[in-house]
């Protein structure tokens with residue numbers, strides 16, 4: 167059996183960890199089967215406990231944009247660990263990474279580091295509410311901004327996968343302050359502003375959505391949001407947890423030349439350690455404690471190991487900005503190759519891609535929001551997922567996830583993947 171040891175480990179884990187996993191989407195619920203237990207990873211490959219090797223398109227759900235066990239990150243963490251793993255006092259390292267991040271990303275003066283993307287988004291809306299003195303926020307159906315209460319309202323990703331987008335435990339009081347709009351539907355947003363005059367603190371958006379598969383913003387959509395925010399004294403929050411330091415050095419603000427008021431980061435910024443961050447211009451960031459009245463804190467925030475990993479990662483991306491072009495070219499190559507074999511095997515599909523975010527939807531119609539994303543054929547996706555695993559290719563175990571391409575992938579790896587897609591899709 168291919169995954170015997172993983173199966174045993176899962177059974178053991180289920181005894182002591184709810185569902186056997188520490189984050190629900192790892193549990194394979196939407197694709198069936200037993201989760202594969204990772205043992206190690208290097209470059210473009212992840213190795214499981216049974217000794218199988220997979221070409222990895224999850225890359226820890228995004229952080230490993232330069233591949234696994236990237237040497238400068240690993241050695242930075244080892245060296246720092248020898249000096250102590252946490253102090254609860256400020257360190258020079260935090261200022262160093264903050265300076266670098268602020269120099270790479272447009273329109274931000276200050277940045278605050280936290281421990282996850284969830285914390286970053288949760289803190290960003292508290293800051294926006296405090297700054298504007300308003301309560302309501304707009305989020306888009308199918309976008310995921312972490313698991314804090316205000317966002318578990320038709321959240322994407324794992325929450326869709328489990329068919330319970332409105333999680334029990336989120337109070338009606340909290341939910342009423344989150345207004346829902348459809349992605350790429352500007353009229354919908356205008357209507358919400360009309361109905362909630364002077365009440366909306368912020369719009370939060372994944373500027374390229376990645377939690378209902380990859381969904382690009384349509385022409386002028388982000389510009390229109392910017393305008394509406396300016397007209398109404400509302401802050402525009404870009405959740406760049408997935409897109410930040412991946413689609414461009416300065417994220418989607420740079421890619422589309424649009425200014426956000428607050429930007430949230432996670433994933434790549436920590437180089438694979440638990441890091442999130444949120445950033446804005448001085449006027450907004452100075453509202454945060456200890457300078458201002460909006461409270462936000464963390465025992466392990468700015469942890470030296472996490473900061474060392476993040477700094478090594480950002481330095482590498484800053485020093486070699488051609489990486490973003492290479493990622494784009496590799497992903498475009500993959501897109502073309504997959505489209506060709508799926509077409510020749512008569513599989514109905516739509517492929518969405520922006521830079522190194524890509525997803526294959528098993529539906530021939532355009533996919534531009536949560537409703538159209540839900541039209542994908544999940545039975546086909548399940549066969550696709552398990553077929554690819556057998557061929558040695560690991561994609562996210564959910565039809566609602568983007569694939570994350572890393573620069574460690576070679577063109578041989580991409581050809582290997584395209585051949586695997588060809589083989590698997592012949593049997594659909």
Ligand SMILES: Cc1ncc(COP(=O)(O)O)c(C=O)c1O
Pocket residue numbers: 227282283284285287310311312313372376377405406407408432433442
């Ligand atoms: C766009 C986006 N925002 C926020 C989050 C939450 O980040 P974390 O899982 O680090 O809490 C995620 C996680 O996948 C995400 O994709």
